[in-house]
Amino acid sequence: MKVICDRGALVESLNLVGGVVVARTPKPVLACVKLTATEDLLTLAGTDLEVAVRLSTPRVEVQEVGEALVPADKLQQIVRESTDPTLTIETDQDVARITGQDSKFKIFGHPPADFPPIPEFKGDPDFEISAADLHRLIAMTIFATARENSRYAINGVLLERDGKKLAMVATDGHRLALARGTCKTSDEAGRSAIVPTKALNLLLRLFDDAEQTVKIKIADNQILFQTDEALLASNLVEGNFPPYNDVIPKEGDKKATLDTDVFVSAVRRAALLTNEESKGVRMAFSDDGLTLSSRAPEMGEAEVSVPVPQYQGDAIEIGFNPGYLLDALKVIDTGQVQFEFKAPNKPGVLRTGPNFLYVVMPVNLQ
Structure with missing residues (x-):
């Protein structure tokens, strides 16, 4: 194999494929990237046996076709x-x-035949979606997944399709994020799969052209995502996702409409005087507006008042972990958000129209 590569394109491709390569492994081939040169393309592939990525770049001059298996780092x-x-x-x-012009390197690799096969995207896709819409659905849910939880099913994001309707759901037991969208398909049957967080993080980097169409196929225990230039295949998370519809409260009788940027600023300021022992922020909603307050022993107290453009229902005081609120607020792209409540010991629900809702459990306030 002999190729002359655009260095910038090669750096970008190696960074993407390197995201799946295992740094420390008893199997040396898993620490490698496979290079395949065809007539006018260089294809890079990497896998950790759970997630696999294959990416092609045309910004090369192929002088001799062939394959190589080279340590990625x-x-x-x-x-x-x-x-x-x-x-x-x-x-x-x-x-x-x-x-290069002034440098030569020699790297000892491995036989390309030793590299595990990358799954192929065979047949028609189950459905298609624009990369922009897929990004939105992932970004609005992935932050709410569990980290290292013994309940493996909530270590990923539930992808659920019903005809042309698509939903993604994530929860860690303390909060739940649900984003809705649409897709193109001729298959009216419903399908669902739990996609690992690692695969979704890679997708956000791999499919970065908003105009791309992403083809998706669920087969056995795998899900495959493909564009003209790239393919990502991932094993699915085993287990049953919690019945999330049971967790979403029915419409609350107390509703506050807030300016998103104003609310974000207020939560951030109130969170400045919280710590691990007292990380809740008290929120007092009424017709007069919203007052956020916090206190931490040996640190001090904070109080922030903001207007509420619209409020209905009785006054309520309720506490939340500010980090959980900010995680959701920073992915919201609407100017206003609606916050609903029933009681101080019941979950709150953030909504931005019909396509996003976020359920967050309250914290006890001393």
């Missing part, structure tokens, strides 16, 4: 540190040589 470091606009990668058996 060293190849990334060499390409990143180079100052040359182009680099030549040439392989002889399991040895790769990277040449």
Whole structure:
């Protein structure tokens, strides 16, 4: 194999594929990236046996087709540190040589045949969605997934399709995020899958062109996402996702409409005087507006007042973890948000129209 690569394009491709490569593993081939040169493309592939990524770049001159299996970290470091606009990668058996204007490197690799096969996208997709819409659905839910929870089913995001309607749901037991969208499909049957957080984080980086169409296929215990340039395949999270509709409270009788930016600023300021022992912010809603307050022993107290453009219902005082609120507020792209309540010991619900809601449990206030 011999290719002359645009260094900038190669850096970008290696960063994306490197996101799935295992740094420390008893299987050396999993620490490698597979390079495949065809007539006019260089394809890079990486896998950790749970998630696999394959990415093609046309910004190469292929002088000799072939394959190579090269340690990802060293190849990334060499390409990143180079100052040359182009680099030549040439392989002889399991040895790769990277040449620039004033530098030469030789890397010992492995036989390409030892690399685990990357799943293929076979047949028609189950459905298609624009990369922009997929990004929105992922960004509005992924932050609410559990971290290292023994209930594996909530370590991922539920993707649920009913005809052309698409929903993504995430929860960690303290909050739940639900985002809705639409997709293109001729299959009216419903499908669902729990997608690992790692795969979704990679998707956000891999499919960065909002105009791209992403084809999606669920097969057995895997889900595949494909565009013209890239493919991501991931094993699904096993188990049953909690019945999330049971968690969403019915419409609350106390409703506050808030300016999103004003609310974000107020929560951030009130959170300044919280700590691990007292991380709740008290929120007092009434017809007169909203007052946020916090206190932490040996630190002090904070009080922030903001107007509420619209409020209905009796006055209420309720406490929330400010970090949980800010996680949701920073992905909301509407000018106003509605906050609903029933009682100080019942969950609050943030809504932005029909396509996003966020359920958050209250905290006890001393």
